[in-house]
Amino acid sequence: MSFAQDFPQQRAIMRVYSAYRFALAGVILIALIFGPANSTLGITAPKWFAIAVLGYVCFALLSLIVHTLLSSRYTQTQLFFEFFIDIGVIMLMSYCSGSADSGLPLLLIVTISAASITMPGQLSMAIAALATISAISEVAAHTLTERVSAQRFIVAGMTGTAYFSAAIAIRYLSGRIVKAQQLAERRRTDIEQLSRINQRIVQRMQTGIVVMSQTGQIKLINAAATELLDIPTPAPNTQQYAPPVLIDMARTTENSAKVIKIGPRHLDVHVNMSILEQNDDSDRLLYIENISKINQRAQNLKLASLGRFTASIAHEIRNPLSAISHAAQLLAESPDLNDVDKRFTTIIQNHALRMNDIIKNILELSRGRSAEPARFSLSAWLRQFLDDWQPTGHTPLDINIDSNLQDDFINVDRSQLTQIISNIADNGARHGAEKHSRAVLTFRCRKNPSSAAVSLDIIDNGQGIKEEDEDKIFEPFFTTQEQGNGLGLYLCRELCLANQIHIYYRRTERGESCFRLQFSHPDRGTLAE
Template sequence: MTERSCAPAAAPSTATASGALASLAAPNTHERLTWRPLLWFNLLRLGSSGLLLGLSLLDPPLKPLGSADPVLYRYVAIAYLLGAALAPLALVARWPRFNLQTTALVGADIAALTLLMHASGGLGSGLGTLLVVVVAGGGLLVSGRLAFLYAALAALAVLAQSLYRVHIDQLAPTYTQAGVLGSTCFAAAALAYEMARRARRSALLASARQNEALGLARLNDEIIQRMQTGVLVIDPAQRVRLANGSAARLLGRHIARDTPLAELAPPIADALARWRSGRESPPEHSTGAYVPRFAPLGTGHTADALIFLDDTAAVNQQAQLLKLASLGRLAASIAHQVRNPLSGISHAAQLLQEDDALTADQARLVAIMLRQGERVNRIVEEVLALGRSQPVQPELLDLSPWLTQVVDTYCTSRRVPADAVALHLTPGLVTRGTPGQLQQAIENLLDNALWHAAGAQAPQVTIRTRVSGTRERPLIEIEDRGPGVPPAERERLFEPFNTNRADGTGLGLFMARELCTANQAHIDYYTPPAGGAGFRIVLADRRRRQLT
């Protein structure tokens, strides 16, 4: 914190804050179409190899498994089981690449099943049917013509086994059965290819729709979170299901999911209960910082409720802009109706004052006329200034250097002693507002404070900045060492033309309040601990947009 008088001082640096927004990630479609099905294919291979080996170990062995060559059958079955057990390691490592790994597994299955079929008596054993399953499974995994390659490999393996039995083992030929099995493999490959093509197209379409849905959900969440209006979704149990950042700022606390509304904001909970019971229409009265509005989400008593929290400062700002515009038109009419006769009265009084035949009493009366005429003219000027169109052009203001400049300019223009105003500034506080209007409001407060503290010791006025403890908004406190405001007069403090000064217009505090409201700021009176009078300006949140 820095302390200084009305003399110039160096401005502290501006502190800025930035936020980050988390984004949703779409599911990995490639993973669902490749590696995950390959995992199930590996589990199928592991179960099949274990079953083929286990059935051959029965006593007596299940025929015809291993009936032609039991030793070959057992060795091949053991090797097949070990290969199936080690294959998931390549799957986890994602090496080699998917198509090559799938082709290697299908080729190993074709070789193992062909040898097991040969050791079990050839095509008559029925193990050739497993080749159709392997070809169909491989065709479902891969895309393109690889499925027909698997069918060709299976057909060639069956044909080679038949030729071996005829020419080496001198057994009866089984070419017809081999041809039928090979044709079945090609048919299975064609069917698997078409099914895989349709499944991939459906999966890609579903993934695209899912990505669109996630994108819309992300867009809706972004819109809700960036709304200037607070949004709460309340379930039938009066618990929070959703809340945006504006609602958290208006309520002055972090809002977690499933927080009871009665704990978060008891007035809103009571109003919502009355609204749901139908005892009265939805209350839309202000609760201080916000105005609640209710809307149902669905029908029936089990439907969620949607609560909108309108920032009172923004609502008041809009009303204030309309009021200032109306006041401007009224002020123009006052200027036309009052200034012309006032000018004539003042001119006549000046002519009378130049008459040498005036007595002392007459001269005193003329002086009173001129003085009161000037006062009425000043009132007209201030009303015109109040009603004059002043566009709101908000910008970010670093309070420490800005207030330092405002007070220095004020002291110089009003010829106020350097030690009359003391500043206690907290560095890094930033607000959003129109500099000229806020400066005019602060100057009006300084005029009022210095007039009431004219006989006090220096510093007569103290200005400090800090952060509001409840809503995390910056505020300015202006305190004087005067007698303070009696309790009976505090309710009328900001009313126009309310003054106890003989030469005052009673518009200074009124204009200060109107200018603050036009910039989403709030001003109120308080009694400082050390006595005197204090005015607190709660400034606008820098993150909230203002009307222009």
């Protein structure tokens, strides 16, 4: 019978056995020094018995130090030598004690058991055979100096039988234990692998998952939930609590579901809470879904139908609009027009151009192509973009880049990202120049520590959006400018949606106007919103 013994287990067993060996040698030495005068220990050859005990104590101390301090792997020769020394010294002490009542040969059962656990089957049987031979030889050696009864040989043979029985029994039990331990280790590995898979699935889900106690202490939270709730990922061995609105919900004793506004962006989220066990003190499992995105998709479906209808109308309008614009241009060149008529032709041309821009944007929305995402560094791309980009109308402009990220990879369509940032930057430059003599744009790259997702803030020094208009700026045809068509930011939002980017308007800590682009994780591929 053979089985594999792991080195850490083998080392642990040898540490315990070396401690036992040292304690045994110490007890025998104390018994020799302080024991009664009529003790059987060393009665036949006290000098050799004392030498054997002292040598055994030194050997036991040395082996204890080796097994305790050193971590190198054992060789079979090393282990066999240690057990061989044990057998030789104990049998020598038994011979020096003379009497059969010393009981020292029975101590070898522990040695044989340790050898059966730590050594292969053949070598452990060899140790048992050596112990048996030593027991019989010790009795035979006494026959040279004294008369020995046959019963002593029978006892020695029975002792040898006990050695082999102990070796076989311990070997069998050790094999069963090791197999059970290996099976448990495989099951543990499988469970850990399944746990890692489940953890990865939970972390990559778009639905937010939170497991929390009734008092609000978070025990499990995935990346989607941290993004929705805008809370950092809890550090190891630290306690983190859910927002108060979720704690109030967790205090109920029944499963429930409700729609709440949460986070600095006031997102509408649907929270479905389930109690994991029947008792009221059990943990709560919360599923958090962003219904703002669902509502937005529903609105996009309506707008898509409207877009196809308006695109057909726009196509029909474009030809006569071109004719009107061309006629107004020719009319403006006539020398017979007075100043009032020329002003009217200018108005016709300006509004014709405006109508053409509206039709162009509508047709671009209706023909929207699918995104072709690519993985690249946002900071490097942004610097290249700003080297090539110029604001419309050559507005006086200062540009600042605030980015110290090393790993800021995103996975979006480059051309569509160019279109998004160009539109927002043009608006920021125009509004900044209207309020000040010179526009200032700041591009700030940051990374969310909880989800490792990258965000880009585009900050301008303009007047900013009025608070009552912040919810409307991404709606089609909403504009605060007399010459605007209200489709620029709507187009930006559509392109962001196609690239899994969340875009929203906010104010900075200093009250500056800011558009934030929050990119999804490049490996997760979708934003948990």
